[in-house]
Amino acid sequence: MNECILLVFSKFTGYNGNNGKVRDKKDAQESAAMLGGWKYHHNGGTLSISAGKVPVERIYMRLNLLRAGIDNAKELHAMQVEAFKELLEKYQDFDTSPANEGVEKVEARLKQDFTFYYFICIGQQKVGAVRIIDKKETGKNKRISPIFILPEFQGRGIAQEAIRLCEEMHGSENWELDTILQEQRNCHLYEKMGYRQTGRMEVVNERLTLTFYEKKRNS
Incomplete structure (x- = not known):
């Protein structure tokens, strides 16, 4: 998932992300729960959100x-x-x-x-x-x-x-x-x-x- 899509998702959830990145594991888990089917990832100390198989159009729901x-x-x-x-x-x-x-x-x-x-x-x-x-x-x-x-x-x-x-x-x-x-x-x-x-x-x-x-x- 690209940075643009992550940023849109971060804005939807209400979290103050930095290009879609979230503050900690708890924030990532709560963000991932928002739309069902979202996943959070821990990669080299950076937490991010991805949609897995969720249709891309759902990312843009506000x-x-x-x-x-x-x-x-x-x-x-x-x-x-x-x-x-x-x-x-x-x-x-x-x-x-x-x-x-x-x-x-x-x-x-x-x-x-x-x-x-x-x-x-x-x-x-x-x-x-x-x-x-x-x-x-x-x-x-x-x-x-x-x-x-x-x-x-x-x-x-x-x-x-x-x-x-x-x-x-x-x-x-x-x-x-x-x-x-x-x-x-x-x-x-x-x-x-x-x-x-x-x-x-x-x-x-x-x-x-x-x-x-x-x-x-x-x-």
Whole structure:
């Protein structure tokens, strides 16, 4: 793989590469996980990324957020159900799971002037979505509720990059969200991004507890 392609990949992952080189083994492993099928190599003290048999066109995929409107309600709802159905089956949280909501709830949120729904896209492909509640009030928290990635794209670092883009668009300070305490991979993601548990917990049932996070100034 040539230096140009490595550089493009480095920019996509968010790492500050030098012609595609990454800082250390951990960075290389996390970068390689981003798009599935990528490999990292250690050659004479230099770490780099290669695509193996991944089609070259996938190298140039860039993550972006596309604002959704009321006409997208059914599409957003279908994606939400698909993304959360495995968790619903696992935790049986029928009263609170996004997978068990009706499309009318998505429609109602889209009509709120403080709700910003975005499709999470790789190139032209929609791979998930995120809703931001932002009342544009100084010092007030913005809220992520929900964020989801379609199952076939999960585990590739896409949610992390999407949150980073949301923070760029809506401001990096004063955020809140909640997640499932038992899903430690999600908790680790938010903590890695500077979110801290508030101490508030909400027991949904014997299988599932929600834990609440905030990200304040200089977190």
